Amino acid sequence: MEENKRPLIFISNDDGYQAGGLKYLAEIARQYGDIFIAAPSTHQSGKSSALTVEIPLRAKLVANDCEGGHMTFYHVSGTPADCIKLAVNKLMPRTPDIVLSGINHGYNSGNSAIYSGTMGVVFEGSFLNIPSIGFSYGDYTSNADFTPCEPIIRQMIELAVAGKLPTDVCYNVNIPKCEHINGTKVASAATGRWVEEYESRIDPHGEAYYWLTGKYAPTDPDDDTQDLYWLQRGYVTIVPCRADQTAHSAISNIAKLINQ
């Protein structure tokens, strides 16, 4: 972070630039630094780390230095990962000091985080060695009240601003929707998989089509090292993550198998 300067905080999300969760996160973050938002023009849930390859991107300025504070706000015609890449390369005055994503309207817990556009932003931040944090709240409605998210957002931003948050990992934070939040647990992503994933329908012309649906079936629902266990018990969860999916511990065994 440059000395004597307010931190420059980049924010994006996957619900699109008009989402309430994005606005809520920006309102808290602007108390800690200058804000630069580049969020998707349209809803981009489930977009993972997808990039737009075959068509070019557009960026549209929504607001600049609004409300007397320092907040620049674009929307971008692509995925969440497109938004941060384009912002860092072409739109921002300098590389940001902190990357935030969300607040997502709905959980990104367990190994389902692989599909998360919210985390797609965060992994891009981690490639830049910047403290990068995604926030997701267990209320899927568009008019969700994000008040329960405020304490953990402040705690994470304050750690980042103070330079205390390790940047060799990035952070997937989920906040439970419940009567009372019991605390915060650092955990691994729950293991499981989606089942009964598609609903078949027949269109008016007699042709089949398929809607994505389904439910998440955890492999070990009673494993108290996993995020889902704690979310269901009213705890905020933080999963430290790496973009690199190498299974390092498997390398030597596979090498023996391949070269024998």
Add this chain to the structure above:
Amino acid sequence: MEENKRPLIFISNDDGYQAGGLKYLAEIARQYGDIFIAAPSTHQSGKSSALTVEIPLRAKLVANDCEGGHMTFYHVSGTPADCIKLAVNKLMPRTPDIVLSGINHGYNSGNSAIYSGTMGVVFEGSFLNIPSIGFSYGDYTSNADFTPCEPIIRQMIELAVAGKLPTDVCYNVNIPKCEHINGTKVASAATGRWVEEYESRIDPHGEAYYWLTGKYAPTDPDDDTQDLYWLQRGYVTIVPCRADQTAHSAISNIAKLINQ
């Protein structure tokens, strides 16, 4: 694998159902089992593990029991991850015994694999605990000659058919385009990041637009534990991967930081 039955091998890719790499992979794989292909209707490079959420999917039968062998061939109006999910849930007679993806027209090496639609298929296979392998070849042309890929494809399929390939990880295999292949190395994904990523242009109406471009800058180009090092020296590389991005070794340190 069910006894006395030919293995059922699922194949998809991200270059689309008409790609030469897909056809080449299927022609080898059908010598080992019955083939079920569900590949994207259109080009889906860079789609990572993205899912189609807001519109339904269509599946179109291209061929069934073609050429006297057992090969069923669909194309699906979505991403690579959509293809395997829809196939396993709605199109296939049973869960496949092996999942293959590719052959991709171009490398998916280093931590760029996070963007790979080829690997999006493979990670879905790994959620099902099925041996799952992605193949990528360093020739980006549509009429590439995939002959150099044949030995490693056979070796990996034969290990999978024999039940020898561990299924707690999945496999990202890259084949170099070069005069002579020197061997095979099991490695970790190269660390690095993309730089100079967008080219700005002005449209006929005076508005800016941005094309994704750029180049990959490895952090440690001389690190011989990384795939890129060996690809550049004429070796096939295999990176064992996990879908779960939890940084397990970081959990206890972050927990101390958060709860102090």
